[in-house]
Amino acid sequence: MQNNRKITLLIVGLLSMMIIPSCSHSKDVIEKLGVVSAYGFDQNEEQVLEGTTVLYQFNPDITNASQIIHSTGSTFNMVRSNANKKSGYKIVNGKLQTLLFGPTIAKKGVFPYLDTIERDAAISDMLYVTISEEPARDILSASNYEEAPNIGVYLNRLVDTAVLDEKIVSSKFHEFMRDYLQVGREPLVPIISIKQNKAAIEEVGIMQGDSHVGSFSMKEIFFVRLLREEFNEGRLDLELETKPFQDYIKEYQGDNREDKMFIVIDQLQNNSKINLTNVDHLTYEVDVSIHGRIVEMSQRMNLDKAAPLRKLEEEIDKKIKKNLEAVVKKAQQVNADVFGFGVKYNNRTRGEELTREQWQDLFPNIEVDFNVSTEIKRFGIVQ
Amino acid sequence: MPENLNIPDHKKLKAIYLVIVLHTMQIGVGIAGHPRVVFLESGRDSFISILIAAIALHIVIACIVYVLRSFDGQDLHGILAQFFGKWFGKLITFLFIIYFFLLFISVLVNYIEFVHAFIFPDMSSWFISLCLLSLVLYAVLGGVRVAVGACIVFFFGSVWMFGLLIEPITYIQYDNYLPMFEASPRELMSGALKTSYTIIGFELLWFLYPYLKDKNKVHRYSQLAMSLTILSVLFITFVSIGFYSNNQLEDKIWPLLSTIKIISFPMFERFDIVTVALWMIIILPNLILFCWMTSMSAKRVFGGKENYYMITVCSLAFIAHYFFDSRYNVNFFTNYVGQAGVIFGFVVPILLVPFAMYYRRKGAKQHAKQS
Numbered sequence: 001m002q003n004n005r006k007i008t009l010l011i012v013g014l015l016s017m018m019i020i021p022s023c024s025h026s027k028d029v030i031e032k033l034g035v036v037s038a039y040g041f042d043q044n045e046e047q048v049l050e051g052t053t054v055l056y057q058f059n060p061d062i063t064n065a066s067q068i069i070h071s072t073g074s075t076f077n078m079v080r081s082n083a084n085k086k087s088g089y090k091i092v093n094g095k096l097q098t099l100l101f102g103p104t105i106a107k108k109g110v111f112p113y114l115d116t117i118e119r120d121a122a123i124s125d126m127l128y129v130t131i132s133e134e135p136a137r138d139i140l141s142a143s144n145y146e147e148a149p150n151i152g153v154y155l156n157r158l159v160d161t162a163v164l165d166e167k168i169v170s171s172k173f174h175e176f177m178r179d180y181l182q183v184g185r186e187p188l189v190p191i192i193s194i195k196q197n198k199a200a201i202e203e204v205g206i207m208q209g210d211s212h213v214g215s216f217s218m219k220e221i222f223f224v225r226l227l228r229e230e231f232n233e234g235r236l237d238l239e240l241e242t243k244p245f246q247d248y249i250k251e252y253q254g255d256n257r258e259d260k261m262f263i264v265i266d267q268l269q270n271n272s273k274i275n276l277t278n279v280d281h282l283t284y285e286v287d288v289s290i291h292g293r294i295v296e297m298s299q300r301m302n303l304d305k306a307a308p309l310r311k312l313e314e315e316i317d318k319k320i321k322k323n324l325e326a327v328v329k330k331a332q333q334v335n336a337d338v339f340g341f342g343v344k345y346n347n348r349t350r351g352e353e354l355t356r357e358q359w360q361d362l363f364p365n366i367e368v369d370f371n372v373s374t375e376i377k378r379f380g381i382v383q
Numbered sequence: 384m385p386e387n388l389n390i391p392d393h394k395k396l397k398a399i400y401l402v403i404v405l406h407t408m409q410i411g412v413g414i415a416g417h418p419r420v421v422f423l424e425s426g427r428d429s430f431i432s433i434l435i436a437a438i439a440l441h442i443v444i445a446c447i448v449y450v451l452r453s454f455d456g457q458d459l460h461g462i463l464a465q466f467f468g469k470w471f472g473k474l475i476t477f478l479f480i481i482y483f484f485l486l487f488i489s490v491l492v493n494y495i496e497f498v499h500a501f502i503f504p505d506m507s508s509w510f511i512s513l514c515l516l517s518l519v520l521y522a523v524l525g526g527v528r529v530a531v532g533a534c535i536v537f538f539f540g541s542v543w544m545f546g547l548l549i550e551p552i553t554y555i556q557y558d559n560y561l562p563m564f565e566a567s568p569r570e571l572m573s574g575a576l577k578t579s580y581t582i583i584g585f586e587l588l589w590f591l592y593p594y595l596k597d598k599n600k601v602h603r604y605s606q607l608a609m610s611l612t613i614l615s616v617l618f619i620t621f622v623s624i625g626f627y628s629n630n631q632l633e634d635k636i637w638p639l640l641s642t643i644k645i646i647s648f649p650m651f652e653r654f655d656i657v658t659v660a661l662w663m664i665i666i667l668p669n670l671i672l673f674c675w676m677t678s679m680s681a682k683r684v685f686g687g688k689e690n691y692y693m694i695t696v697c698s699l700a701f702i703a704h705y706f707f708d709s710r711y712n713v714n715f716f717t718n719y720v721g722q723a724g725v726i727f728g729f730v731v732p733i734l735l736v737p738f739a740m741y742y743r744r745k746g747a748k749q750h751a752k753q754s
Contacts, residue, residue, distance in 0.1 A: 006525040007532045010518065011540075014667065017514040018660045095652065118634075121501045124653060125644045174554070174645060182628035340558065347561035 030058045034067075034089030038152025040136030041079075041113060042102035048072050049105075049113070051079030052140045054152035057089055066150030068140060076116045093123050097156040099173075100192060101129075102136035103212075111180065111210035117173060125174040128159045131205050131212055132192045144198040155199060159190055166234045167218065168204050169225050180210055183354050184342020188224070191215060206336045209356065214334035216327065223323045224331075226288060227272050227339045234268035236292070240315050248301040248308035261299040263316075265376075268292035276344050282366040284341060288320070293378035304383040309376060317372040324370050332364045341366055390456070390593055396531055398600040403538045404531055404672070405585055405608035410615060411669040412493035413581035413721075415637040415662075417616060418623035422632050425574030427559070428566040429620050432574030437613040439575070439729060440582055444609055446732040447585075448602040451592045453739040453746075459589035460683040466738045473684045479586075480680045482720075482727045486583070487673040488700050489720045491515060492707040494666050501640065501659040512704050515663070516697045519670045523678070523693050527594055530675050534668040541664045545615070547654065548622050551642045555625030580721030582612055583728045584669065590676050 040052035049072060056066045071082035084091045099117070101110050110129070117123045132139050145154035163170040171189040179187040189212075191203040203215040204224075216224055222236060242249065242259050273287045294303070301308045331338055342363065346354040421429040454462055459479065464472035494515070495508050522533050566574070588605055595601055623638040635641045646654040678692035707713050 003525065003528050003532055006522070006529045007536055010522050010529075010533055011536065013518050013521065014663060017518065018663060121644070121655070124647070125641070126647060172645075178556070178628045178631055181630035181634075183630075343558045347558060350562050350565055 028090070028092075031060075032090055033058070034084075034087050034091045035095045036080075036091060036093055036152070037095060037150060038098040038100060038140065038155055039076075039079075039096065040100040040102065040140045041105055042135045042137055043104040043108070044072075049074060049076075049079055050137065051076075051083065052100075052137045053080065053083040053091065054140055054150050055087070055089070055091060056150050056153075068151075070137065076113050093120070096123055096127050098128050098130060098152055098159070100136045100139060100155065101131045102139075103131075103133050104135075106131040106205070106212040109210040114173070114177070114210075118177060125172065127173050128156060128190075129171050129173055129176045129187075130155065130159060130190050130192050134194060139192050139194055139199055142194050142197050142199050144196075151199070155192065158192075158199065158201060162190065162201055166225065166231050168201065168221055169228060180207075182343065183356050184337060184344075184346050184359055185340035186336045186338045188216075188221075188228075188338050206331060206334055206338055208334065208336040208360075213336055214330065216330070220323070220327050220330070223320070223327045224338060226270055226290075226320075227274070227286065227324065227327075230272070231268050231270050233266065234270070234292070235264065235266040236268055237262060237264045237296075238316060238319050240319060242299060244311060244315055245299065245301055245308065248311065249299050250301055258298075261297065263294060263298070263312075264296040265290075265292040265316075266295050274339070274341065274344050276341075276348050277369075279345070279348055282345070282362060284344070284366060284368045286324070286368060286370050288324070288370060288372045289375070290320070290372070291375040291377050293380070294376055295380060300382075302383050303376070303379045313374045313376055316374045316376075320374065321370045321372045324372070325368070328368050332366070335360055335364055337363045341368070392596070394526075394528065394594070395596045396528065396591075396594050398595045398597045398604050400531055400535060401588070401591070401595070401601065401604040402608045402611065404534045404591070404668075405587060405605055406611045406615075407534045407538045407541075407665070407668040408584035408587050408672055409582050409608075409612040411584065411666050412490050412497070412662075414616065414619060415497070415639045417578070417581045418620045418638040419632055419635055420577045420580075421574045421620060422624065422629075424577055425566040425570045427561070427563060427624060427629070428571060429574060429624065430617060431564075431566070432571050433578055433613065433617055433620060435571060435575040436578035436582060437609070440585070440609050440613065441606060443729050443732050444585060444588070444605050445602070446736050447588055448605065450732065450735045450739040451589070451601075452598075453743050456593045456598075458593050458679075458683070459586075460680055462735070462739075465742070466735070476680050476684050479727060480677055480684065482723055483586075483673050483677040483680070484696060484699070485716075485720050485723065487670060487677060487696065488703050488707070489717050490666050490669050490673065491700055492704050492713050493717060494662065495704065496710065496713050497637070497640065497659050497662060500637075502656050508704060508708055509701070512701055515667070515670060516701055518667060519674050520693060520697045522667075522671045523674045524690060527591075527675060530668075530671045531591075533671055537664045537668050541661065544658065544661065544665075545618070547643050547646055547658065548619070550646050551622055551626045554645070555622065556628070557625065559625050559628060576725060577721070578616070579725045579729065580717065581616060582609075583721075583724035584672075585609065586728055587672055587676060590679055 034055040034057055036053055036055045038054040042050045044050055051071050051073065053069045069083040069086050071079050071086065073079040073082045080091055140151050142151060145151045148154035148157060162168045168190050169188045171187060176187045179185050187207045189205045189207060190201045191205045192199050193202045203217055204221045205212045206214040206216060240261050240263060242261050268290060269292065270288060270290045275285045277283050277285045303309045337359065342354060342359040421432055425432040450462060460476040463475050467475065491512055495511050498506065498511055522529055592601065619639055623632060623642060626642055627635065627638065632638055640655055640659065643658045644655040648654060651657055674693060674696050677696050678689050681692040682689045707716055
């Protein structure tokens with residue numbers, strides 16, 4: 001049919017028009033590009049931005065395809081073009097995966113340097129925003145980065161693994177900006193530190209707006225995450241008193257029993273609900289229900305029976321509640337609502353939008369009550 | 384009856400094509416920026432604004448079909464000539480021609496903006512418009528059946544893109560939808576007005592009607608197409624509001640395209656680039672059918688060959704897009720075209736209803752006299 005042929009030709013024309021224009025960019029040959037995988041930013045005494053650019057090349061002839069360039073400038077793009085003065089490759093941002101801000105910038109506020117990342121469509125929204133307590137320059141010059149092509153890729157893998165493992169709260173650029181621009185929920189970013197010439201995540205930074213004001217340890221961040229997000233297969237290790245279980249603990253080891261026991265719960269799933277019970281006095285009630293299975297206990301008891309199992313769940317509840325109260329208190333001390341209590345408050349007050357200043361006045365005085373209920377669903381193949 | 388259209392039966396189309404053709408005609412460049420534009424007006428209650436626009440849309444479609452049914456196989460120009468006489472009818476159709484031409488340009492320049500912002504900042508506008516216009520010209524010269532056929536093929540070529548929103552949906556924060564019902568009626572109405580640019584395009588029905596075979600099913604299928612569009616718009620707005628926090632959504636010029644920015648596959652690091660390239664599939668039916676509508680109406684007003692008008696439209700558009708080479712101009716222009724859309728798309732059909740009622744009654748009387 002005449003018409004069908006015309007439509008077919010139209011599709012062929014369309015496809016070629018989608019493909020042919022890309023050939024016009026023959027100047028961006030991949031062998032001539034320096035592809036940035038990470039930027040590190042510090043600020044010196046004269047308020048000038050000191051950038052560390054980690055890039056790699058796709059040239060098959062070179063063995064060490066990664067290099068680090070230091071340059072200065074007053075803006076993100078100046079740093080990049082100054083870095084380009086020291087490299088024969090055209091530096092492009094398309095595969096930027098990690099941004100690392102040193103303490104000088106992290107304390108003051110990172111937002112001014114993030115504008116171009118949001119504005120420039122070429123840069124991905126899925127890069128990780130991270131900070132460090134040592135200068136970014138030092139972190140990025142760590143020489144041990146496993147089998148990754150360079151330190152930038154390694155940092156990305158490091159954070160990505162921790163996020164997928166549900167160890168930390170994800171701080172992808174999109175999520176960072178979402179929380180930064182949301183009144184009543186502050187972002188959290190991983191703090192990269194250097195241990196034996198190797199970068200690692202040791203803590204998670206609490207941001208007040210865009211500036212770093214405090215840190216949660218990796219143990220604490222579990223409880224923060226419990227309130228913020230849902231676990232799919234989380235892992236929790238707790239230290240419990242042995243005393244309440246006196247009657248149940250099997251006497252395998254004789255009398256040298258310790259007064260602390262450790263348990264590890266994995267496949268942990270949770271459902272947390274923040275309820276604002278009193279708008280005027282700002283009292284919150286948080287219901288946290290957790291279920292999971294026990295994979296390790298340092299003292300053995302018969303979990304097949306109801307009484308010890310219930311007792312164990314009860315003790316876990318108490319412990320988790322104590323930890324949750326501690327993390328909320330810590331956040332209140334630095335006045336950064338990383339849990340999103342402010343969002344709940346704003347949702348309940350109709351008509352007027354909460355401002356950042358208002359919530360900073362209110363947040364330190366909120367009262368939070370926790371109802372934790374744990375359910376041990378399974379406990380392995382021994383009783 | 385002046386200037387009756389006699390379309391031979393073998394050139395006619397089935398009415399069921401309306402579902403896809405009207406839908407693809409409505410979805411175009413507007414939808415990429417729509418969530419923000421409505422959000423700026425009515426905030427989290429954008430849904431209500433869209434639903435208000437939806438009700439208006441369904442009523443307008445009912446009006447159009449009512450007016451079209453009062454006549455036997457006339458298009459907009461034929462009807463206007465019937466009501467207002469030859470010359471005044473021509474004048475109104477001429478306004479419609481200008482309106483369609485402006486819509487044609489607005490789709491073109493907005494798409495060029497996408498390409499500049501997302502893929503090739505240094506590609507010259509004339510090259511992009513040359514590519515697009517040559518395709519449009521090729522399709523439209525093939526006649527209305529090729530234009531409609533292309534719409535249907537391109538619809539199935541682009542509808543899978545809704546699947547791209549699955550990953551953004553996993554990032555949705557349900558707190559972003561609360562508190563609801565905060566916007567004032569005034570804000571809701573202006574949100575509904577802003578929705579109009581996204582959902583115009585249904586004017587095609589005025590011109591496609593004479594080409595349809597089973598005319599008794601036209602109403603059913605065109606209403607179905609409208610529901611399809613509204614559902615898509617609601618879905619995209621729902622995802623955008625949940626995906627971005629409120630202040631963030633106000634900053635994004637094209638929330639839909641920015642949402643797709645987070646998608647990455649092992650073989651496609653950045654899927655938004657593919658999406659913007661494929662957006663061509665979404666806008667081509669718009670361009671093809673706007674071009675057809677413009678040149679069709681021009682032929683009816685001025686006489687002459689349709690093909691010449693098609694070439695004229697494309698060449699004029701090629702020249703005209705030079706005046707819209709900055710974001711400010713494009714936004715300014717699009718804004719005004721959207722406002723014109725409210726008048727030409729929504730108000731005119733409702734104004735024509737009383738005339739059609741009068742005409743029907745007169746026709747019935749004459750019929751009674753004759754018998």
